[in-house]
Amino acid sequence: MTLIKLIAFLTMAAGSLILLRLSPFELIDNVAILFHRRKPTLKEQIQKATKPKKLRGIRRVLHESKQVLKLTDRTDRFSSLTVMSFILSITGLVIAASMDNVYLLPVLAVGFALLPFLYILLTASKFKKQLNDELESTLSTITTSYLRSEDLITAIRENLNYMNPPLLGIFQRFIRRVEMIDPDVVAALEDMKSEIDNSVFHEWLDATIQCQKDRNLKSTLLPIVAKFSDMQQVALDVDYELYKPFQEYISMxxxxxxxxxxxxxxxxDWFQTLMYTTPGKLLLAITAVVILVSLIQVTRLTRPVEYRR
Structure with missing residues (x-):
């Protein structure tokens, strides 16, 4: 009966957080802030501005999964991930409760809740490849049009119909900014670097900025775009090496x-001791914690370089 009440409460809480578009971990962070309302000193404010504190653990996983969703234009799926996270969290609670192991309750609840976000990080390689292909085709067509028209705005506008997310939204915002807000093309190109963390894309933007000052430098754009072809072969080899640790981890x-x-x-008798005595239950909980922590670390290490922060 207690388990049924717990599941009903968690289901109601899940619905509330989904309506508010919050993850359970974000709610915990917001509640924790209420207990640390002390006004930071000037020194602390300076340190926060100059040396921002790096996110760790669960907060880092959530932040990085959001970054991947943003880069792959799938931010609308975060609500679905939250729903799945709650369902899996309740599943973890049910499994721990069925084993009558109170020590496993928080471990399985948190671990199962993190699985959808860890899956997003693990599948980032697939979307990285799609993003590189999209960058290659989009920048190639824009460069060709730019070489012909010598007008960057015209070159981008001509190819908007052939672009796919997330580049379509990025270049649409660029056009709107230059034509309606600020005509400074160089500043708009500089700000585009924050949209996608890709070294070749940044190099193309730098070269395009130089072309705004000297049009004779347009010939440097095509060799930069050609680097994407070389990156595809390198990415295949790197991805294979990156996923070796994950395969070994799954086996273990x-x-x-x-x-x-x-x-x-x-x-x-050993099985009875492991499942039904306090030391055995603690050992299972500790093992689950080690598996969860190592899963987070292995997931972060096997992600594509473009998505690491």
Missing amino acids: VILVIGNIPLVYFLNA
């Missing part, structure tokens, strides 16, 4: 979890 996790039912067949 399967062995560790698979040993638990194996103990039952080897020695029933």
Whole structure:
């Protein structure tokens, strides 16, 4: 009965947070701020501005998953991820409760809730490849039009119909800014660097900025775009090497979890000790914590370089 009430409460809380477009971890951060309302000193404000504190742990996973969604123009899916996170969190609670292990309750609840966000980070490689392909085709067509017309605005406008997200939104904002807000093309190009963290894209923007000062430098744009072809081959080799640790990690996790039912067949008394005594339950909880922490670390290490912060 208590478990049913807990599930009902969590379901109601999930609906409230979905309506507010908040993740459970963001809610925890906001509540924690209420207990730290002390006005920061001038020294603390200067340090925060000059040396911003790096995000760690769960907050870093959420921040980086949001960055990946933003770069791949899928920010509207964050609500769906939150729903899935709550469902999986409740699933973790049910599993821990069915094992009568109170120590596993928070570990499985948090670990299962993080799975959708970790999945986004793991699949970033696929979207990175799509982004590189889109960058190559879009910058190539814009460069060709620019070489012909010698007018960057015209070159971008001619190719808007052939662009796909997220580049379509980026160049549309560029056009609106230059034509309606600020005609400074150089400043608008500089600000575009914050939209996509890609070294070749930044190099193309730098070269385009130089072309606004000297049109004779337009010939440098095509060789820069050609670098994307070289990057595709390098990316295939790098992705293979990056995912080796993850494959080994999955194998080790399967062995560790698979040993638990194996103990039952080897020695029933050991299994009873592991599942139904306090030391055994603590050992399972500690093992789950180690798996969760290592999963976060391996996920971050196996992500494409473009998405690392």
